[in-house]
Amino acid sequence: MKDVDRRSFLKISGAALGIGVLYQVAPIATAEAAETFRLLGHKSGEAVTPFSFIQLSDAHVGFNGPPDPLGTKAFERAVDMVNALPQQPDLVLFTGDLTHDSEDKDVHAKRMAQFREIASRLKTKKVMCVPGEHDAGLDAGALFRDNFGPSNYSFDHRGIHFIALDNVSRAKPEVGPDQLAWLKKDVARFSKSAPIVVFTHRPLFDLKPEWEWFTSDGDDVMNALSGYDNVTVLYGHIHRDHEQEIGHAHHYAARSLIFGFPEPTAPVKKPYPFDKDQPFKNLGIRVVNAAPKQQLAVHDVELTLREFSGLNGIQQILKTPEL
Amino acid sequence: MRRYRIGLLMLVALVVVAVVPHRTRAQDPKVINITAKRFEFVPNQITLKKGEPVRLVLTTADVTHGFYLKPLKIDEVIEPGKTTEVNITPQTAGTFLLICDHFCGVNHGAMNMKVIVE
Numbered sequence: 001m002k003d004v005d006r007r008s009f010l011k012i013s014g015a016a017l018g019i020g021v022l023y024q025v026a027p028i029a030t031a032e033a034a035e036t037f038r039l040l041g042h043k044s045g046e047a048v049t050p051f052s053f054i055q056l057s058d059a060h061v062g063f064n065g066p067p068d069p070l071g072t073k074a075f076e077r078a079v080d081m082v083n084a085l086p087q088q089p090d091l092v093l094f095t096g097d098l099t100h101d102s103e104d105k106d107v108h109a110k111r112m113a114q115f116r117e118i119a120s121r122l123k124t125k126k127v128m129c130v131p132g133e134h135d136a137g138l139d140a141g142a143l144f145r146d147n148f149g150p151s152n153y154s155f156d157h158r159g160i161h162f163i164a165l166d167n168v169s170r171a172k173p174e175v176g177p178d179q180l181a182w183l184k185k186d187v188a189r190f191s192k193s194a195p196i197v198v199f200t201h202r203p204l205f206d207l208k209p210e211w212e213w214f215t216s217d218g219d220d221v222m223n224a225l226s227g228y229d230n231v232t233v234l235y236g237h238i239h240r241d242h243e244q245e246i247g248h249a250h251h252y253a254a255r256s257l258i259f260g261f262p263e264p265t266a267p268v269k270k271p272y273p274f275d276k277d278q279p280f281k282n283l284g285i286r287v288v289n290a291a292p293k294q295q296l297a298v299h300d301v302e303l304t305l306r307e308f309s310g311l312n313g314i315q316q317i318l319k320t321p322e323l
Numbered sequence: 324m325r326r327y328r329i330g331l332l333m334l335v336a337l338v339v340v341a342v343v344p345h346r347t348r349a350q351d352p353k354v355i356n357i358t359a360k361r362f363e364f365v366p367n368q369i370t371l372k373k374g375e376p377v378r379l380v381l382t383t384a385d386v387t388h389g390f391y392l393k394p395l396k397i398d399e400v401i402e403p404g405k406t407t408e409v410n411i412t413p414q415t416a417g418t419f420l421l422i423c424d425h426f427c428g429v430n431h432g433a434m435n436m437k438v439i440v441e
Contacts, residue, residue: 101429137426171426172389172400209393210420212432216398269432 051158053091054082054124055199055286057236058256060134061118062111063100067259067271074257074283075118081285081301083123089287091157092124095236095254096132096168096201098144105139112147128155132201132237133168141169152179154186160290161190165200167215173202174216184224192229195296199234203253205246208264213238222249232296234286238264239271241284241300252298255284352376352410359401359423360384362430368437373416379409389425392438400425413440 059075068074082089099111112135119127131144131151141151151166163186167175175183187196198204204218215221225231231249239256240263260272260282272282284302357379358365371377381390383401390399390407394415401407423434 103428133426133431134429137431138428168426171387172424206393209391210422210435212422212424216424 050290051090052085052087052287052289053093054089055093055095055234055236055252055254055288056082056257057095057254058097058132058239058258059094059115059118060097060100060256060258061115062102062107063258067274069274070279072114072118074280076121077280078257078283078285079118079121083121085287089124090126091162092119092122092127093162093199093234094119094127094129095199095234096130097134097236097256098129098132099135101134101138103138105143108138108143112143116147128162128164128199130164130166130200131168133171133173136166136169137171140171141166144169152182158290160195160197161187163187163196163198165198165204165221167200167202167204167218172216173212173214175221176217180217180220180224183221187225187228190228192227194228195230195232196225196228197232197234198225201235202237203235203242203251204233205244205251207238207242207244211238211264211269213264222246225249232298240282241286252286254286255282255300255302257283257285259283352378354378354380356380356382357436358382358384359388359390359434361386361388361428362423362434364421364423364434364436366436368439370439370441371411371413373413373440376410376412379411381407381409386427387425388423388427388434390421391424392419392421394419395438395440397421398424416440 056075056078059072061072061075064071082092098115099108102108102111129144129148131141135141135144136151144151151169152164154161154163156162163183165175165183166179167173170176190196198221200215202215202218203213204215204221206218207213226247229248233249233251235251235253236256238253239259239261240253241255242251242253242264244251259274261269262272275281280302282302284300287299287301289297289299353375355369355377357369359381360383369379381399381401382405383403385403387403388401390397390401390409394417395411395413397409397411399407399409417440419438419440421436421438423431427434
């Protein structure tokens with residue numbers, strides 16, 4: 001058991017619930033793996049203890065238009081849905097576009113205040129945010145920092161190292177050299193096997209550059225993390241669920257809470273039209289569960305609940321969600 | 324003999340005057356002026372020839388915009404009050420979507436231009 005590769009025993013997997021993403025660190029099935037993990041945790045002190053966290057993204061508070069005339073209803077429903085989970089998550093990660101931008105700074109500030117008010121209804125009080133371009137593109141992140149502090153930071157939670165990256169405040173889709181230097185310094189103290197979760201707004205790989213679904217120095221970011229075996233990247237921006245494995249890293253996108261975009265292979269980037277019979281279709285969250293001797297289990301959860309689909313239509317927004 | 328030499332020199336000079344500027348013009352790249360403004364490029368479609376040099380002259384009518392097309396290795400910023408020139412010789416035929424990649428406002432995501440390389 002000397003050369004234990006923790007990568008084999010701790011992975012994040014997810015599922016879209018429709019209001020975000022649920023992440024789980026789940027047990028490894030084999031007795032050998034469990035024993036390996038026990039010994040590893042004893043040896044390194046890195047043992048992960050059970051917990052779950054949620055990824056929410058792209059609420060665009062302040063947006064109210066044809067693809068979604070319901071404004072913040074989906075975001076509020078997502079909050080209700082998370083609060084209704086039998087096991088409350090330790091964390092909620094919000095991967096950008098908390099608000100829809102406005103030329104009027106006062107209007108934008110009010111939208112940010114409204115975002116915070118709705119987010120404050122979460123029973124989980126540890127809500128960690130990164131900005132999206134609609135939050136930070138026009139003021140280089142000033143409003144975001146006024147509300148949440150630095151737009152890039154890191155923290156440890158129950159054996160997992162979380163890194164918030166800002167790839168929007170420079171107006172272009174990039175992290176920039178200063179943040180890249182910070183990232184390298186931040187991760188330098190960790191061992192190769194440390195579980196790392198990066199959360200950011202735009203994808204850190206070229207998902208579809210002609211739709212601005214990329215980060216120009218994303219390769220530099222991933223190269224800085226290439227020496228680590230267990231890297232999970234959570235992002236938003238693309239308003240749909242997406243999963244991709246590149247090298248050692250798993251990349252997951254969460255659905256939005258305002259309107260959906262088509263898959264990257266579609267010829268045109270055009271929001272899905274609003275469906276009054278299924279008002280939350282294509283919207284969702286991610287939920288992640290983490291536990292010792294377990295893989296991180298990432299679940300994509302769509303907001304639309306089948307029982308409320310069809311003729312009941314718009315009535316679903318008035319009902320209490322259940323998972 | 325001297326008159327002959329002078330005549331020859333004048334003839335050479337005429338050829339130089341007539342031919343050299345013509346050759347310079349032939350080597351000059353085609354120039355296309357493009358204006359960026361929220362939330363469009365004008366014109367919103369250009370056609371280029373594969374292997375033929377072209378100079379794109381970029382200005383903005385309002386705020387800072389980006390000018391990004393990875394397949395043609397174009398990545399520029401267009402700033403107010405400045406002219407940005409992009410000299411390229413496209414080597415790949417196809418139809419591409421060039422985007423503004425410098426966030427410029429609420430409809431930024433829809434600001435693009437079709438580039439056809441024949």
